[in-house]
Amino acid sequence: MDMQESFDASTTCSSKSKQKAVLVLASSGGGTATLGHTDPISLLQAIDDELRNIHARVEHVVFVSLCDGSGMDLVNASKSQAVLYEATRTSKKEQDKQELQDLFLHPAIRDYMAKQKYDERFANMIQISKIDAVICISFSPNQFPKTLTAAAQRNIPVTGSGGTSLSQAASLYNVQIVGNAGGSVATTCWTRAVSYTSSLAKYWKRSYTAKDPMIAQTTSPTMSSVLNSCLGAFWAVCLLKTIIIPFAVAAVSKVLSYDANDDVKSLLYALEHWCIPVLCSVVMATSTSCRQVSNAPGLTMAAIIASASSHQSMLGGLLAGKLVARWTVPLLFACVTRNVPATMTNLLTSGGLGAFIALILLPLTPWLRYMTTLIRLGIYWTVQQPDYRINMVIASAYGMLSCYGSKVGWYHCCHLPLILVEMEHGDPSILGAVDELTLVLVCSGVCLGNLLGRSTCSSRYGQVQDADASLCWRGLRINLLYGDFVEACYPLMEKSRIINAACYLASGLSCEVLFYPCQSTSAASGDAATLAVTKSMAYLPWPVSCVLASDQALRFVVASAVAVIVPMCATFLHHAAIATQSREQKKEC
Numbered sequence: 001m002d003m004q005e006s007f008d009a010s011t012t013c014s015s016k017s018k019q020k021a022v023l024v025l026a027s028s029g030g031g032t033a034t035l036g037h038t039d040p041i042s043l044l045q046a047i048d049d050e051l052r053n054i055h056a057r058v059e060h061v062v063f064v065s066l067c068d069g070s071g072m073d074l075v076n077a078s079k080s081q082a083v084l085y086e087a088t089r090t091s092k093k094e095q096d097k098q099e100l101q102d103l104f105l106h107p108a109i110r111d112y113m114a115k116q117k118y119d120e121r122f123a124n125m126i127q128i129s130k131i132d133a134v135i136c137i138s139f140s141p142n143q144f145p146k147t148l149t150a151a152a153q154r155n156i157p158v159t160g161s162g163g164t165s166l167s168q169a170a171s172l173y174n175v176q177i178v179g180n181a182g183g184s185v186a187t188t189c190w191t192r193a194v195s196y197t198s199s200l201a202k203y204w205k206r207s208y209t210a211k212d213p214m215i216a217q218t219t220s221p222t223m224s225s226v227l228n229s230c231l232g233a234f235w236a237v238c239l240l241k242t243i244i245i246p247f248a249v250a251a252v253s254k255v256l257s258y259d260a261n262d263d264v265k266s267l268l269y270a271l272e273h274w275c276i277p278v279l280c281s282v283v284m285a286t287s288t289s290c291r292q293v294s295n296a297p298g299l300t301m302a303a304i305i306a307s308a309s310s311h312q313s314m315l316g317g318l319l320a321g322k323l324v325a326r327w328t329v330p331l332l333f334a335c336v337t338r339n340v341p342a343t344m345t346n347l348l349t350s351g352g353l354g355a356f357i358a359l360i361l362l363p364l365t366p367w368l369r370y371m372t373t374l375i376r377l378g379i380y381w382t383v384q385q386p387d388y389r390i391n392m393v394i395a396s397a398y399g400m401l402s403c404y405g406s407k408v409g410w411y412h413c414c415h416l417p418l419i420l421v422e423m424e425h426g427d428p429s430i431l432g433a434v435d436e437l438t439l440v441l442v443c444s445g446v447c448l449g450n451l452l453g454r455s456t457c458s459s460r461y462g463q464v465q466d467a468d469a470s471l472c473w474r475g476l477r478i479n480l481l482y483g484d485f486v487e488a489c490y491p492l493m494e495k496s497r498i499i500n501a502a503c504y505l506a507s508g509l510s511c512e513v514l515f516y517p518c519q520s521t522s523a524a525s526g527d528a529a530t531l532a533v534t535k536s537m538a539y540l541p542w543p544v545s546c547v548l549a550s551d552q553a554l555r556f557v558v559a560s561a562v563a564v565i566v567p568m569c570a571t572f573l574h575h576a577a578i579a580t581q582s583r584e585q586k587k588e589c
Contacts (some may be wrong), residue, residue, distance in 0.1 A: 001289060008409060015552060018055075019055050019056060019057065020054075020055065020056035020057075020081050020132040020133060020134050020200070020204065021056070021057065021059035021060075021130060021131050021133075022051060022056055022057065022058050022059055022060070022131070022132065022133045022134070022135055022200070023059060023061075023122055023125075023126075023131045023133070023134045023135070023146070023147075024044065024047065024058055024060070024063065024134075024135045024137070025062055025134065025135070025136050025137070025139040025144060026040070026043075026044075026059045026061070026062070026064045026135075026136070026137035026138065026139055026160075027063065027064045027065065027137070027138050027139055027140065028062075028064070028138065035354075036137070040063045040085050041085075042067045042189045043137075043189040043192065043193070044058065044061055044063065044085075044087070046189045046190050046192075046193035047135065047192075047196060047197070048191045049193070050193040050194055050196070051196075051197055051200075053197065053208055053209075054197060054200065054201045054206045054207075054208045055206065056132075056133070056197075056200065056204075058087075059088065059130070059131060060086075060087070060088050060122065060125075060131070061086060061087040061088075062085070062086050062118055063083075063084070063085040063086070063137075064083075064084050064085075065083055065085065066306050072254040079154060082147050086116075105312070105404065109219075111586070118144070119143070119144050119145065119146045119147050120146060121211065122144065122146075122147040122150075123146035123149070123150040124150075124152055125145045126147065126150040126151055127150050127153075127154070127155065131156070132156060133156055133157045133158050133200050133203075133461065134147070134148075134151055134156065134157075134158045134159075134160075134175075135158075135159055135196050136158060136159075136160035136162070136165060136166060136515070137160050137161055137162055137192070138160075138161065138162030138165055138167050138170060138182075139160075139162070140163075140165065141165060141168045141169045141172060141173065143527060145173070148172075148173035148175055149173055151173070151175050151176075152173050152174045152175045152176070155176055155177040156176070157176055157179075157199070157200055157203040157204075158175045158178065159177065159178050159179045159195075159196050159199040159200060160196065161192055161195070161196075161342050169273070170187045170329055176205075177194070178199050178200070178202070178203045179195070179198060179199020179200070179202060179203070179339060190238045191245050191332060191336075191342065191345065191346060191349075192342060193337050193532075194332070194333075194489070195336055195342050195345070198336045199339075214219075220287075221287050221288060223284075223318055223322075224412070224413055224417045225288050225412070226283055226284050226288070226318065226321075227280070227314070227417050227420055228281055228317065228412055228416050228420070229287065230276075230279055230280055230283050230314075230418065230420070231420065231539070233276060233279040233280075233283075233414070233525070234276065234420050234423045234426075235537070235539060235540075237271050237276060237423075237426040238423055238426050238427065238428060238548070239540075239544075240267075240271060240426070241268060241271050241272070241426040242426075242427070242428065242548055242550075243544070243547060243548070244265065245268065247262060255357050269545035272312070272425045272426050273311055273312050273425075274311070275426075275449060276314050276317065276424060276425075276426070277310035277311070277312070277313055277314055277316055277317030277320075277484070278307045278310075278317060279317070280307075280310075280314045280317035280318045280321065280437045281303045281304065281306060281307035281310065281317040281318065281320040281321035281324070282300055282303045282304060282307075282321060283321065284303070284317070284318045284320075284321025284322050284325065284337065285298065285299055285300070285302070285303035285306075285320075285321035285322075285324040285325045286300065286321075286325075287321075288301070288321070288322060288325040288326075288329060289324075289325035289329075290329060292345075297350075298346050298349055298350035299324065299325070299328060299329075299350070301350040301351065301354060302324045302328065302349065302350045302351070302353045302354035302357075303320065303324045303354065304354065305320045305350075305351060305354025305355055305357075306320035306321070306323065306324050306353070306354040306355075306357035306358050306361070307320045307321070307358070307360060308354075308358045309358040309361045309362040309365055310365055310368075311369075312369055312424070312425065313368045313369040313372065313424075314372065314420070314421075314424050315369075315371060315372060316361055316365040316366040316369070319361065319364075319368070320357055320358070320361055321438075321485055323357045323361075324353060324354065324357060326355060327353060327357075328349050331348060331349050331353055332345060332349050335348060335349070335552070347359040359499055372421050372424055372434050374419065375418065375422075376422055376424075379418070379422060379430055379431060379531065380430065382394050382398075383395060383398075383430060383515040383516070383533065384517075384533065386517065388516065388517045391515055391517050392512045392515075392516070393513070395508075395511040395512045395514065395515040395516075396508035396509075396511060396512055397508075398431075398434050398488055398511050398515075399434060399437070399438045399504075399507035399508040399509075399510060399511035399512075400438075400507050400508050401506050402415060402431075402434050402435065402438040402439065402507060403438045403442065403503055403504055403507040404504070404533050405437070406438075406439050407490060407493075411439075415431065415435065416435075417433045418431050419435060419537070423537070427535065428535035428536050428537050428548045428549070428550075429535055429536070429537055430533060430534070430535055432536055432537030432538060433534050433535055433536040433537070433549070433556065434485065434511055434514070434537065435537070435538045436536055436537065436538040436542075436545050436560075437507070437510040437511060437559055437560060437563045438506075438507035438510065438511065438563065439486040439538065440479045440484070440486055440538050440542075441479070441510070441512075441542070441560050441564050442481050442486075442489070442503050442506050442507055442563050442564075442567050443475060443479055443485070443486045443487075443489040444475070444476055444479045444480055444498060444564055445506065445563060445564035445565065445566065445567035445568040445571070446472075446489035446490060446492055446493070446503065446567045446571050447471075447472035447473075447475040447476040447479070447488055448472075448476055448490075448564065448568045448571075449499075449567060449568035449569065449570065449571025449572045449575075450468060450469070450472045450492060450571050450575070451469060451472050451473065451476070452568070452571075452572050453571060453572050453574070453575025453576070454468075454469050454575070456572075456576075467493070468491075471491070472488065472492075473489055474488065475488025475489065477486075480541070480542050481541050481542075482539070482540075482541065483537075483538040483539040483540045483541065483542070483545065484538070485540055489503070489567075492571070496571075496574050498570055498573070498574045499567065499570055499571050499574055501570075502566055502567045502569075502570030502571070503567050505566055506562060506564075506565075506566035506567045507561050507563070509563075509566060510559045510560070510562040510563035510566075511559070511561050513555065513558055513559040513562055514534050514555065514556065514559040515533075515534070516555075517532075518532050530550075532552055532555070533552070534549050534551065534552040534555055534556055535548065535550075535552075536548045536549045536556060536558075546560070
C-alpha cells in the first residue's frame with residue numbers, strides 16, 4: 001500500500017493551527033464492495049489527500065479487505081479470503097492472504113490483531129491526545145471496544161460510512177458521530193473522502209472547500225474527438241443492422257423454422273433509435289469528467305438516464321453526457337456541504353441528475369435531430385445532381401479534398417465526424433465510401449505499385465529500399481484486410497510528384513465512377529428522378545465494404561479498381577523511369 005508519499009506531502013493550511021491526526025478503522029463492508037469499490041489503497045489515498053486540505057492527515061490505518069470483491073454480508077465460510085492492511089507514518093505492511101472461516105473471528109486474524117494490540121494502542125493514543133478523530137468505514141465495533149470507549153471519553157469526533165457499524169458504535173459506546181456519516185451504498189472513493197473531510201472540518205471549525213477538479217482540468221476533449229472515439233459503436237451498429245442480423249435471421253428461420261420478425265423489429269428499432277445516443281452520452285460523460293468521478297458507476301448511470309430523451313439524436317446524447325460531466329461535481333459539493341447522507345448524495349448525482357438532464361433536453365432533442373438530418377440531406381443532395389457534368393465536378397472535388405485533407409489533418413476534425421453523422425441511424429455512409437476509395441484503396445494501389453517496381457524494375461538498382469518494401473507489405477495487408485493505415489503511402493507520395501498527382505487523379509476518378517448518375521435498381525419503373533447512391537465505410541475488409549454497398553456493389557467494385565490501378569501504374573512507371581535512367585548512367589560510366 002503506497003501511502004508513504006502521501007503521508008510525507010506538505011499540507012496546504014497554515015502551520016499556525018495544530019495538525020490533526022486521524023485514525024482509520026475500515027473493512028470492505030457490505031454494499032460498498034458489491035459495487036466494485038474494493039481498492040483500499042485508492043480509498044485511503046483519497047482520504048489523506050482531502051484531509052491535507054484542512055491541515056490534518058491519516059496517522060494510523062487498519063483495513064481488512066475481502067479479496068474476491070464480495071461484501072462482508074456475503075462472506076463464504078470456506079472460501080473467502082481477506083488481506084489486512086496496516087499503515088503508520090513510519091511503517092507500512094500488508095499481511096499475506098489467509099483463508100477465513102469468519103473474517104474477524106478466524107484465529108489467525110484474531111491472534112495477529114491481539115498480538116499487535118491495536119485496540120490498546122489506539123486507546124492509549126487517544127487518551128494522550130495523539131489521535132484527534134476516528135474515521136470508521138464499515139468496521140466491526142466489537143474489535144475495538146477500548147478505542148471507542150476512549151473516543152467517547154475524550155469526546156473526539158467520529159465519522160465515516162456504513163450505517164450498521166456506526167449505529168452500533170453510537171449505541172454501545174456513546175461515541176460522538178459528526179457530519180453526514182451514514183450509509184455507503186453507491187459511494188465512490190473520492191465522494192467518501194470529501195464527505196469525511198467535510199464532516200471533520202465543520203466540527204473543528206476549519207474552512208474546507210473541496211477542490212473542484214473541473215477547475216484544475218484546463219483542457220477537455222472536443223466534441224468531434226469524443227464523437228470519433230465512438231467509432232466502434234457506429235461500426236458495430238452498422239454491421240449488425242445491414243449484414244449480421246439479416247443473415248442470422250435467415251439462418252435461424254431456415255434451421256429452426258422460427259419466425260423472428262417481431263424480435264428483429266425490436267432489435268432494429270433499438271439499434272436505430274437508442275443505441276448510438278446512449279453510447280455517445282456515456283463516452284462524453286466519462287471522457288470530459290474529472291478523473292475522480294470518471295470511473296464512478298454513478299456517472300455512467302447518470303449519462304444513460306440523461307440520454308433517455310435523445311431519441312435518434314447523437315448530438316442529444318453528446319450534450320447529455322457533457323451536462324452530466326459538468327454538473328456532477330457541483331451537485332456533489334452542494335450535497336456534502338448540506339450534510340446530505342452519502343447514499344442519498346450518490347442517488348442524487350446519478351439518478352436524480354440524469355433524470356433532470358433528460359427533462360431539460362426533451363424539448364431540444366427534435367432541433368438537434370433536425371440539425372444532423374440537414375447535414376445528411378446536404379451530403380445526399382450534392383451527389384444527386386441530375387446534370388452529370390455538375391455531379392462529376394462535385395464527385396471529383398469530394399475525392400481530391402478527401403485525399404488532401406487526410407494529409408493536412410482534416411480527416412479527424414471534419415471527414416470522420418461527417419461520416420458518423422451519416423451513420424447516426426446505423427446506415428452506411430456516402431462519405432464512408434469516399435473514405436474507402438480515396439484513402440484506403442489509393443494507398444493500397446501505391447503500395448502494390450511499389451512492390452511490383454521492386455520485384456521487376458528496381459531489383460538490380462536498389463531503388464526500393466527494404467524498409468520501404470516492408471512498409472508497403474504492411475500497408476497493403478492492413479488496408480485491404482482492416483481498412484486502415486492509409487498513412488503508409490504518404491512517404492512515397494512526398495518523394496515523387498508523379499505518384500502524388502496519380503493519387504489525386506485516382507481519388508477524383510474513382511468518386512466520379514461512384515457517383516455517376518444512374519437510376520437505382522430498386523426504383524419504380526419510369527421514376528427517372530430516383531438516382532442511385534452508393535454507401536459503404538472503411539475500417540473493414542474490402543469485400544465487406546463491397547457487401548455494404550448493397551445493390552450498388554458492382555459500381556463500388558469498379559470504382560475500387562480505378563482507385564487501385566491508377567496509383568499502382570503511376571508508381572510502377574515511376575520506378576521503371578528511375579531504373580531506365582540508372583541504366584543509362586551506368587552505360588555512360
